[in-house]
Amino acid sequence: MKKIFSKMILAMVAALAVTGLAGCGKDDGATAEQKKDTPMKVIFYPSESAAEFEKSRDALKDILSEATGRKVKIVTTTDYNIVIESISNGQADLALMGAEGYIQANKKNPDVKAILTNSGASGTLEDALYYSFIAVKEENEKEYETGDGYTIDPIKGRTFSFVSNSSTSGFKVPSNAIVKEFDLENSDELINEGKFFDKVLFGGSHQGSAVNLLKGDADAAAFMNLPQYFKVADGEENKAGMLYQVKDDAEAPFDTVRGEKARIIQSTPVLNAPIVANTKVMSQKEIDKVIEVLTSKEVSDNEEIFAPEDAEQAALFVKEGDERFLEVDDKFYDPIRELSK
Template identity: 90%
Template sequence: MKKIFSKMILVMVAALAVTGLAGCGNGNGNATAEQKKDSPLKVIFYPNESAAEFEKSRDALKDIISDATGRKVKIVTTTDYNIVIESIANGQADLALMGAEGYIQAHKKNPDVKPIVTNSGASGTLEDALYYSFIAVKEENEKNYQSGDGYTIDPIKGKTFSFVSNSSTSGFKVPSSAIVKEFGLKDSDELINEGKFFDKVLFGGSHQGSAVNLLKGDADAAAFMNLPQYFDVADGEENKTGMLYQVKDDAEAPFDTVRGEKARVILSTPVLNAPIAANTKVMSQKEIDQVVEALTSKEVAENEDIFAPKDSDQAALFVKEGDERFLEVQDKFYDPIRELSK
């Protein structure tokens, strides 16, 4: 697995202040599990997973966690990656569904933040617990990126490029590392300083937003993760370089304005699945064990509100193609992402 990632580079980000999670001076950031046992567990989600169509998934997780712990659960949706990172690190949130890079940043801020589960691959194991990071261009421009029988990212230099967030694993860290390596750059700072490598740099704020930046023509190329909830494969092999993605005719917002539009993937890179992380200072070990036991159960693996069958019309946080389920995971699982900074 490390071979996939071992030669890429990390970029640090500035954290933003959290709003709406805790009032000033309430002390939640320093509260212990014992002090918080009578308050609701707060489960926070990245902007991507905060989309309206995933409400059933979030509510299902809310009920499962509440039943497992005997505590009320509050769901917190966000519009910024850094809110999630800061919230789980300072104890204003108890659990977070976050990307690998965001988890690593939160763990660095506070070692009490630890991953507890992630979603498996179709095998039902961690061996294929992967999703994909894309660099894509609009179909009408794909000829500029063809190289022999394949595609090259070389023409992206000097263009307008859209990333997701500089805290995103698959929407920034992985693609930026690939670009740094391909062009022999010093580091990814060169990519976010407009006029240095890219003429203009956009941040979509979510994978959906970055993809829409491309499809609306605001960006010449864009980074985003595979999004089977919104796209069909019109040509090529799913999740592979060269695949042509087409927005579904019934795609929800923000894709409702670009239905039918197509994007060609000129680079696809596998990425480790995201963890659900816990702040182990504000949650007791007993509660964490209860949550892990519940989430890794067969009942949850078969819950279509969370793991929707691939051909289902229902949107869910995870697509089920085989034996996908939640599995317990340890911090060391994300070492290959840490390798990107070396």
């Protein structure tokens, strides 16, 4: 089932990557004079609100301010729903959020549109993917071994940690896989304690969910690949069977679990997260300026935003090849919508 889902995502990404990208903003009639004293608010998910990404956020702040001629206010959060509600109701102009959160926001308010995402190492949308993991602690991995691979079957009846029920790779994708694997009615069975899992935790961020596992509070956990904090100790990067080890210099919240290891028992590719605009509070001209500057070589070469793998300072994005921002539209995220059908 996992391989079929992975192939579906990759196939749909490839198909969408070659389609034309439609314009997604609209001019709300507001003049530059009316807006120049109103800060443009850019809001971030909890995982991207971590302290070590402050330089990345500040770099984006300066770039967007210069491009649009407006002051920019960065808003960090500790709750996925704050971001979803803020971009939906116009309290934020732009948001860096996951695909599932975007879909929820777009459903609440169709004026919320995906405008950009980060590419893969090829510099294209064909590999604009990251990975959703289900992991267990190294010392418990033998319970999950089957043949020459791993199975998620033993997670039933255990304590499990998700990220947030609005997270794509920390809930939507892994819960979909579990529902199909165990032939459940829906994901509600997964969040009601005692129904499928004995206990359910929510880490609030990918970092938090991973720490729930590594501290022993959860038997298994869902979180995304986190190269800013982990190194590959064994196996193939981002593949099931990989042994993920917390780096010796990992910053909080991993500073208390440095050196700890987790075995990845399931890995599923996920479409990269979008940068989202509320097209009711932003004019098309402003959106065009944002797209133009963020897709520029100046930004793709900015190591405070796209940091090399060996960089001392963490950034929002890791640059392994030709990573950059690319324009997308709402349809790019249809594969994630399909998971709810």
